[in-house]
Amino acid sequence: LAKTTQPISMDSYEGQEVNITCSHNNIATNDYITWYQQFPSQGPRFIIQGYKTKVTNEVASLFIPADRKSSTLSLPRVSLSDTAVYYCLVGTYGQNFVFGPGTRLSVLP
């Protein structure tokens, strides 16, 4: 299983764009990259998933370089409600998905 490394914490201000980068140097050919958001006392929520290049949905964008050894979750114009822990997972079907420590994002007014 590809091990992931993320910053432990980040601070931002409302209205700013936030980019969280995840390193996964030993990602396998069949692995997808998935990001989840978790609020206190709640289960994680799926944000976005990608395999290569760029993926965008109504919530975020995911940038994946050609070598796929890292990925960047981009949250446009964050608000206070985006304060949460963000997890990057790498894997493929049939694997047991192991969570790293995640990135604790604090959005300040």
Added chain:
Amino acid sequence: GAVVSQHPSRVICKSGTSVKIECRSLDFQATTMFWYRQFPKKSLMLMATSNEGSKATYEQGVEKDKFLINHASLTLSTLTVTSAHPEDSSFYICSASLRTGNEKLFFGSGTQLSVL
């Protein structure tokens, strides 16, 4: 998106009793479900993987006799904490795997277990 329902959201029990937590995939069939445990301000720890109709696979260090997992149908998995003790107090989260070309995990809302 896919919905996973987990009940109860909170349970308080006396030491020595057993507690059952249910996890249901409401609008899709989940061949595989996962159970996680989470301590305050810590990441999720995978406890076990359950596949419909077969025995669960437990992670190293997880007592299979204490944490009984049953995955009787494609939409229901249960975790029973047997003879609960205060050290079993934790936040338990289930997830169900949905494969649509690639795989996504959808999570329940979690169960806060407090053992007195």
